[in-house]
Amino acid sequence: MSKYFVKWRMDPTRTPVNPEERVKGWLAMAEMVKADIAAGKIKDFGIAAGGSWGYAIREEASEAELFTALLKWSPFIGFEVTPVLKVEQAVESIKKAAAAAKK
Numbered sequence: 001m002s003k004y005f006v007k008w009r010m011d012p013t014r015t016p017v018n019p020e021e022r023v024k025g026w027l028a029m030a031e032m033v034k035a036d037i038a039a040g041k042i043k044d045f046g047i048a049a050g051g052s053w054g055y056a057i058r059e060e061a062s063e064a065e066l067f068t069a070l071l072k073w074s075p076f077i078g079f080e081v082t083p084v085l086k087v088e089q090a091v092e093s094i095k096k097a098a099a100a101a102k103k
Helices: 019-038 063-071 087-102
Strands: 002-010 042-047 053-060 077-084
Touching: 002 063, 019 042, 053 063, 063 077
Parallel strands: none
Antiparallel strands: 002 053, 002 077, 042 053
């Protein structure tokens, strides 16, 4: 399973001006995040104190699966996605690079 650092940002042009509509939308999105956490797709989630952006650590089988998962947030949320390695993967890569350098 691949791991991804996902930085997300709300699109302010899609945020309702009406406070009741805005709160309703935010709470609905929070429930969607909680469902992804319960399903094991989101491993960590945070929102900046300013409220308009944050991050998630996601695990997906493939980039295509991640793309599909993020589509449900369109057009309200934009994403910047970075694949990341677990520490064990990084150590293995370092060892491989060191072995290759000795040849």
